[in-house]
Amino acid sequence: MSLSSRHLLGLNGVPKEDIQLILDTATTFREVLERPIKKVPTLQGKTIVNLFYEDSTRTRISFELAQKRLSADTINFSTSTSSVKKGETFKDTVRNIEAMKVDMIVVRHKSAGVPQYLTRISKANIINAGDGLHEHPTQGLLDMYSIKERLGKLEGLKVCIVGDIAHSRVALSNIFGLKSMGAIVSVCGPATMIPLGIESLGVKIFTNIDEAIAKNDVLNVLRIQLERNAGTRIPSLREYHKYFGITSDRIEKFNKEIVILHPGPINRGVELSSEVADGPYQVILDQVTNGVAVRMAVLYLLGTMH
Amino acid sequence: MKIILKQVLILNPEQKLNQKSDLLINDGIIEKIDGLKEADFKSSKVFDFDNKLCSPGFFDMHVHLREPGREDEETVETGSNAAAAGGFTGVACMPNTDPNIDSAEIVRFIKEKAKDHLVDVYPVAAATLARKGEALSPMYELFEAGAVAFSDDGVAIKNAGVLRNALEYSINFGTPIIEHCEDESMAEGVMNEGLISTTLGLPGIPKVAEDLIVMRDIMLADFTGGKVHIAHISSKKSVELVRQAKKNKISVTAEVTPHHFTLTDDLLKTYDTNYKMNPPLRSRADVEAIIEGLKDGTIDCIASDHAPHAIEEKEMEFIFAPNGIIGLETELSLVMSELVHKKHLTVSQVIEKMAINPRKILSIPIPQIKIGEVANLTIFDPDQIWTADINKFKSKAKNSPFDKRLMTGKSIAVINKCKMFFEDKFTSI
Numbered sequence: 001m002s003l004s005s006r007h008l009l010g011l012n013g014v015p016k017e018d019i020q021l022i023l024d025t026a027t028t029f030r031e032v033l034e035r036p037i038k039k040v041p042t043l044q045g046k047t048i049v050n051l052f053y054e055d056s057t058r059t060r061i062s063f064e065l066a067q068k069r070l071s072a073d074t075i076n077f078s079t080s081t082s083s084v085k086k087g088e089t090f091k092d093t094v095r096n097i098e099a100m101k102v103d104m105i106v107v108r109h110k111s112a113g114v115p116q117y118l119t120r121i122s123k124a125n126i127i128n129a130g131d132g133l134h135e136h137p138t139q140g141l142l143d144m145y146s147i148k149e150r151l152g153k154l155e156g157l158k159v160c161i162v163g164d165i166a167h168s169r170v171a172l173s174n175i176f177g178l179k180s181m182g183a184i185v186s187v188c189g190p191a192t193m194i195p196l197g198i199e200s201l202g203v204k205i206f207t208n209i210d211e212a213i214a215k216n217d218v219l220n221v222l223r224i225q226l227e228r229n230a231g232t233r234i235p236s237l238r239e240y241h242k243y244f245g246i247t248s249d250r251i252e253k254f255n256k257e258i259v260i261l262h263p264g265p266i267n268r269g270v271e272l273s274s275e276v277a278d279g280p281y282q283v284i285l286d287q288v289t290n291g292v293a294v295r296m297a298v299l300y301l302l303g304t305m306h
Numbered sequence: 307m308k309i310i311l312k313q314v315l316i317l318n319p320e321q322k323l324n325q326k327s328d329l330l331i332n333d334g335i336i337e338k339i340d341g342l343k344e345a346d347f348k349s350s351k352v353f354d355f356d357n358k359l360c361s362p363g364f365f366d367m368h369v370h371l372r373e374p375g376r377e378d379e380e381t382v383e384t385g386s387n388a389a390a391a392g393g394f395t396g397v398a399c400m401p402n403t404d405p406n407i408d409s410a411e412i413v414r415f416i417k418e419k420a421k422d423h424l425v426d427v428y429p430v431a432a433a434t435l436a437r438k439g440e441a442l443s444p445m446y447e448l449f450e451a452g453a454v455a456f457s458d459d460g461v462a463i464k465n466a467g468v469l470r471n472a473l474e475y476s477i478n479f480g481t482p483i484i485e486h487c488e489d490e491s492m493a494e495g496v497m498n499e500g501l502i503s504t505t506l507g508l509p510g511i512p513k514v515a516e517d518l519i520v521m522r523d524i525m526l527a528d529f530t531g532g533k534v535h536i537a538h539i540s541s542k543k544s545v546e547l548v549r550q551a552k553k554n555k556i557s558v559t560a561e562v563t564p565h566h567f568t569l570t571d572d573l574l575k576t577y578d579t580n581y582k583m584n585p586p587l588r589s590r591a592d593v594e595a596i597i598e599g600l601k602d603g604t605i606d607c608i609a610s611d612h613a614p615h616a617i618e619e620k621e622m623e624f625i626f627a628p629n630g631i632i633g634l635e636t637e638l639s640l641v642m643s644e645l646v647h648k649k650h651l652t653v654s655q656v657i658e659k660m661a662i663n664p665r666k667i668l669s670i671p672i673p674q675i676k677i678g679e680v681a682n683l684t685i686f687d688p689d690q691i692w693t694a695d696i697n698k699f700k701s702k703a704k705n706s707p708f709d710k711r712l713m714t715g716k717s718i719a720v721i722n723k724c725k726m727f728f729e730d731k732f733t734s735i
Contacts, residue, residue, distance in 0.1 A: 012505065112507035
């Protein structure tokens with residue numbers, strides 16, 4: 001079994017079989033992570049560059065750890081300066097790195113489309129670690145893995161993504177991936193944070209958070225990102241919390257089982273109250289562990305393809 | 307020197323001309339139309355343009371020549387060469403150069419650069435100093451130096467009060483204000499806002515950002531009596547607003563680019579920066595409304611918004627790449643392929659929109675095809691099939707999404723100012 005593409009650019013258009021294969025492979029690696037010696041020789045001799053043009057801590061660490069667990073050689077290239085400023089162009093940087101003979105590139109960039117662009121200028125396998133407001137496919141995969149781990153399936157589950165959908169790369173990857181796996185996906189948030197045309201993707205919009213809690217099995221709660229100008233689309237974090245924040249009171253009202261995901265880092269007291277963030281419904285730290293296993297699966301499947 | 311254009315099909319709706327004739331041009335002046343003698347053929351250079359169309363020279367009222375400031379991207383000369391190759395004998399160049407065209411010296415500098423070229427170059431000057439939208443530029447002086455219109459192109463004049471003054475002040479010399487209609491507070495995106503931008507994760511610019519300024523500008527044209535020209539119209543609602551304004555006899559005119567009646571936003575799926583422009587490519591419904599607007603005369607003319615960019619600037623991460631594409635050398639072919647051969651416009655309507663109306667809007671004399679007049683002509687073949695090749699273009703820049711596109715219709719020659727461009731070279735005639 002192998003994947004149908006040699007890159008992972010997003011989950012849009014990725015066949016169900018590919019997602020299933022990644023999730024199944026991740027289960028094997030998840031077991032490896034519980035061993036006393038957490039390393040396998042699978043990607044020995046492969047060179048992977050983590051090309052991070054945007055600040056990231058957890059995604060970069062998670063990828064790096066996954067690479068090390070697979071015995072690959074890893075190089076980190078991080079910069080927050082964009083090529084719009086004077087200096088080397090993005091293309092030249094990539095060409096230089098590639099001239100050092102690398103096999104795979106994991107890329108994060110402020111601009112959507114950079115992973116696609118990379119496939120045109122590089123021969124390496126490309127893995128998208130987040131591009132602009134577009135996709136973050138390994139996050140989508142680890143979210144699906146974590147839901148499945150808790151509830152045993154994806155098909156037929158009702159999943160609502162809550163928060164700033166328009167400015168999230170996690171939302172789209174979740175929507176495409178979950179729909180492909182047969183889940184029923186919806187979104188909920190202030191209308192200023194719901195992008196145009198989202199319903200055409202087969203996604204229901206909840207305008208009221210209580211209704212969203214009542215009618216879903218899973219809530220994937222996004223971080224309100226003030227650095228992405230969220231402040232102009234909501235009056236205040238206080239007001240956001242009051243009308244869209246997930247609190248124990250809100251959940252307990254419905255007296256039901258619900259699974260809560262969050263891609264982190266959490267703004268406690270904004271999108272989640274502390275009781276919820278540390279409470280029985282959340283799987284937030286499982287997501288982090290699963291993230292390493294899922295990334296190992298993706299790296300392994302792409303790195304051993306020929 | 308005498309030349310003969312043999313058996314051309316002369317078309318000029320302005321003069322109600324539609325006839326197959328021999329045309330004798332002596333030292334750049336039309337000397338005879340038909341009735342040529344054997345001796346004329348012996349003493350002239352004869353071009354056998356049998357059945358090719360001959361129209362008053364085409365005019366593109368919206369090009370960026372980048373000089374002064376970005377001569378690495380284009381110059382008055384290379385841009386004029388591209389214009390000649392594309393079938394144009396005249397262009398109006400936009401003021402967003404470096405420095406901006408906001409002083410008489412820069413207007414004169416550009417005119418001086420263009421003086422010996424076949425292509426007439428008419429500068430459009432900045433409406434406000436440094437195109438900042440604050441203080442008016444020395445408009446009267448700029449007009450006197452040769453500016454044919456005023457614009458803060460790249461952006462709309464931000465402040466309605468400033469636009470009011472610009473419109474009123476220009477009444478004294480009759481020039482239009484050319485507006486790039488976009489409300490900046492809603493235009494932080496990089497493509498059309500809609501399902502496609504949502505799917506691609508690219509920030510969008512809503513159509514209403516254009517419609518709002520089109521509406522504001524129409525109301526100010528009505529209020530002041532000044533002339534507003536809407537540059538590169540792209541949205542369905544804006545076309546409707548212009549249509550209604552014209553019904554109400556308000557002085558508003560509009561242009562559209564070939565890419566806005568040919569391409570749609572779904573092409574951005576490859577993140578190819580050659581599809582990044584401002585206004586952005588819109589939806590199929592907008593393209594259809596634009597074609598309707600061209601058919602019923604709501605949209606007066608076609609202009610390229612020729613925007614040369616250096617390769618290294620355009621070949622960049624999508625959100626950082628500059629807007630715009632070159633267009634002079636594909637414009638006529640796209641018009642023929644997409645509008646004439648698809649039966650939306652007649653060739654006469656094309657001549658109105660590409661030769662007559664732009665000059666009317668800018669108060670530039672319209673070339674006549676009659677004895678004693680200066681020969682200012684475009685000869686073109688509406689049926690020639692060819693494939694665009696950016697490496698053969700005269701423009702310095704290569705940022706075109708139409709490279710390798712198969713098109714029908716091509717310019718064969720242009721004649722103006724005692725010069726001819728034919729078979730890839732300029733000659734004096």
